[in-house]
Amino acid sequence: MGLDLAFCCALAQQCFINEYVFSHAEGEIRKARELRDAMAAALEAGAEVPARWPVAVAAYFPLCSLPAAAKLLEATWPEAVSAVLVQQVREPAQELQVRSTIPRLTPIEDALSLSVQKQYEENPYPRWMKDAPGREPLAVNVALRKILPLAPLRRLVRSGRPDILIAGCGTGQHAIGTAQLFQGANVLAVDLSLASLGYAKRKTRELGLNSIEYAQADLLKLGSLGRSFDVIESVGVLHHLADPWSGWRALLSLLRPGGLMKLGLYSEVARRNVAKARAVIAERGYGSTAEEIRRCRQDLMALGESTDFGSLLESTDFFSMSACRDLLFHVQEKPTTLVAVEAFLRENKLQFLGFEGSPNVQAYRRRFPEDRAAIDLGRWQIFEGENPDAFKRMYQFWIQKAG
DSSP: OOHHHHHHHHHHHHHHHTTSOSOOOHHHHHHHHHHHHHHHHHHHHTOOOOTHHHHHHHTTSOGGGSTTGGGGGGSOOOHHHHHHHIIIIIHHHHHHHHHTTSOBOSOOOSHHHHHHHHHHHHSOSOOOOOOOOOOOOBOHHHHHHHHSTTSOOOOOTTOSSOEEEEESOTTSHHHHHHHHHBTTOEEEEEESOHHHHHHHHHHHHHTTOOSEEEEEOOGGGGGGGOOOEEEEEEESOGGGSSOHHHHHHHHHTTEEEEEEEEEEEOBTTTTHHHHHHHHHHHHHTOOSSHHHHHHHHHHHHHHGGGSSOGGGGGSGGGGSHHHHHHHHOOSOOOOBOHHHHHHHHHHTTOEEEEEOOHHHHHHHHHHOTTOTTOOOHHHHHHHHHHOTTTTSSOEEEEEEOOO
């Protein structure tokens, strides 16, 4: 096969994974289009296609976008080329097939939900490849004690066979992790995007999991189902609603007395560089198409150290199309503060159990050794003020509803 073809196959797979975020010259993409069109014509005519053609095209365009792409699976190819075809033809076809099996639990009607849905239909996020290593599942109470050993956690009544909701499951990585963590879990994982759900269901089947039910739904309308849950997790979702607090209340209405909830919310402090970059994007008038995102990335990298948001360019989210769109071009984002979170918890009589993320918690305990459980949000506000990048990913924390 040759080392060069093997390398080209690996590059084509990487380009598909990052959704063709790499920049290219005009002459380069013109030649790629010409080769794509020539290969499409050959497939339609039943002519032989050289092994290098699909590999070269796959580095610029997903092979599944070709009208007769399925014909590529009928031929015999070198192993590395076959891996490209599985990734770019067979697996996308499987995702399309499983979409028809995913139920729609609620209508999706309001303009903002439809806009967010459109974004994730075009760019399912994240496009993950491998699951974390397997671990022994534990009862909810035991698992939470391992995560938050000093938290004021009251025992969950139904810890043996917990009903769990993942509100905004995306491409399934979160739902799979939860199903693997909690023993005997019955998981309902919902999302607006069928493309994301198709990806999630394919990956779940690959892992042989059967405890996750995937469905399309608007989380604001889940109350119409008449269901309730022992555990609800919603990470990276509420801050994309018009009113995150209304979304949080809607989820609380589904949580059983004494139930547990894990949330992930963007920090206004930690997202300051994102806000600055978005101001530059708005000022320069970039659009949110793939070509515009590629152009924007190149311009931001060229600015580099001349800006005060240079650290943003080191974020892993900067290096794939869907993640970069989510980071800098999302149609809706409302970060929050710990002051607002604390007020909401107090208003709704919720017990704060603590943040996930051992580096932050360890640093906090060194700063405030008197708060051994690390649950004093007033002190956490001081800690974040002193460490503004502490929650650069998100606030991720657990709360418990009154019994």
